[in-house]
Amino acid sequence: MNHAGCHDLLSSLSEYVDGTLDDSLCAEIERHMSGCDNCRIVIDTLRKTIELYQVTALPPNLPQDVHSRLFHRLALDEFIDHSSDV
Amino acid sequence: MNNRNTLAEDFSLPALRTGDRAEFARLVEAYSGFIYRLGLKLLEDPQDAEDVLQETFLKAHRGLANFDGRSSLSTWLYRIATNEALMVIRRRKAPAISLEEPLEGDLAEQEPLEILDWCCAPEAELMSGEARRMLDQAVDALPATLRVVFILRDIEGLSTLETSQVLNLSEAAVKTRLSRARLRLREQLTGYFGERMHQQELEEGSE
Numbered sequence A: 001m002n003h004a005g006c007h008d009l010l011s012s013l014s015e016y017v018d019g020t021l022d023d024s025l026c027a028e029i030e031r032h033m034s035g036c037d038n039c040r041i042v043i044d045t046l047r048k049t050i051e052l053y054q055v056t057a058l059p060p061n062l063p064q065d066v067h068s069r070l071f072h073r074l075a076l077d078e079f080i081d082h083s084s085d086v
Numbered sequence B: 001m002n003n004r005n006t007l008a009e010d011f012s013l014p015a016l017r018t019g020d021r022a023e024f025a026r027l028v029e030a031y032s033g034f035i036y037r038l039g040l041k042l043l044e045d046p047q048d049a050e051d052v053l054q055e056t057f058l059k060a061h062r063g064l065a066n067f068d069g070r071s072s073l074s075t076w077l078y079r080i081a082t083n084e085a086l087m088v089i090r091r092r093k094a095p096a097i098s099l100e101e102p103l104e105g106d107l108a109e110q111e112p113l114e115i116l117d118w119c120c121a122p123e124a125e126l127m128s129g130e131a132r133r134m135l136d137q138a139v140d141a142l143p144a145t146l147r148v149v150f151i152l153r154d155i156e157g158l159s160t161l162e163t164s165q166v167l168n169l170s171e172a173a174v175k176t177r178l179s180r181a182r183l184r185l186r187e188q189l190t191g192y193f194g195e196r197m198h199q200q201e202l203e204e205g206s207e
Helices: A004-010 A013-018 A023-034 A037-055 A064-073 A077-084 B013-017 B021-043 B046-066 B073-092 B129-140 B144-155 B160-167 B171-205
Strands: none
Touching (some): A004 A023, A004 A037, A013 A023, A013 A037, A013 B171, A023 A037, A037 B144, A064 A077, A064 B021, A064 B046, B013 B046, B021 B046, B021 B073, B021 B144, B046 B073, B073 B144
16 A cells, blocks of 8 residues: 555445445546555455455354243243244 | 345334234344344353343333334344443443544554455465454454444444444444444454465475
C-alpha cells in the first residue's frame, strides 16, 4: 500500500468484496488493482478472511441440556419432547 | 453458512401476542440456536451465553404483546439478545465505557501493514484446530463496537439494514464498522498464516 491511491480505496474494499459498491467505484478499484499487486493481495486475503469465518462458524444448535433448561425457565416443559423431535 | 434467513417467518403474530404457548414454543425452537450462538461468539463464555439466551426469551415473552412488527421477529430477537450481551460486556469492564461513544483510537482504520498472499495455503493449514483458535482470538480482540457488527453481519448473516435496526445505528455506521473489523481481522490472519508459511519454507529448506 505505497501508492497514494491505495489509502483512499481502503474504506471501499469491504463493500467491494460484498459486491454492494456502486459501479463507478468498482471500476476505479479494478483499474487500480490491475496495476497494484499489493491491493490485489489485500482484497484477495480480505475475501478469504471472511470466507474462513463463514465456513468455520458453528451450526446454530443448542446443546440438549441448554435446551431443556431454557424450556423449563420459560415454563414450556410440556413442549420439550415434542420440540426435540423436530 | 447457517443463515436464519432460510427460516420462513411463518409465525402467527396474533397467536404470539395473545400468549399462545405452543406458538411461542415454536418460536423459541426456531431461534434459540441462533441466539445462543450469538451469545457464545460475543461473550466467549457458555454460562453467560446461556443467561443471555434465557433473558432474551423471557423478555420476548413479556414484550410480544407490544411487538409492533416494524422489524421482523428475528431482527427483534437479535436486538434484545445483543442488548443483553452488550450489558454483560459493560458489566465486565471497569470503569464503565460507553459502547455508543467508542474511544477514537478503537475505531481507527486498519492500514494494511502485512502484504502477503496466503490465500493458496493448504486447506489443512487454513482449517487446523490451531487456526480456528486463532480466528476466535482475533474476533475476541476486536473492540465490542466492531465485534458485534462483524458477528451480526458475517457470522449470523444479517443484512446491513437488519444490523442497523438491531444496533440502532445508521447503515453507514454499520458499513464503516464492518469494514474496520474485517480489515483488522485480515491483518491478524495475515500475520498468523504468514508466520506459518515462513516456518514451512524453513522446514522444507532444511530437508
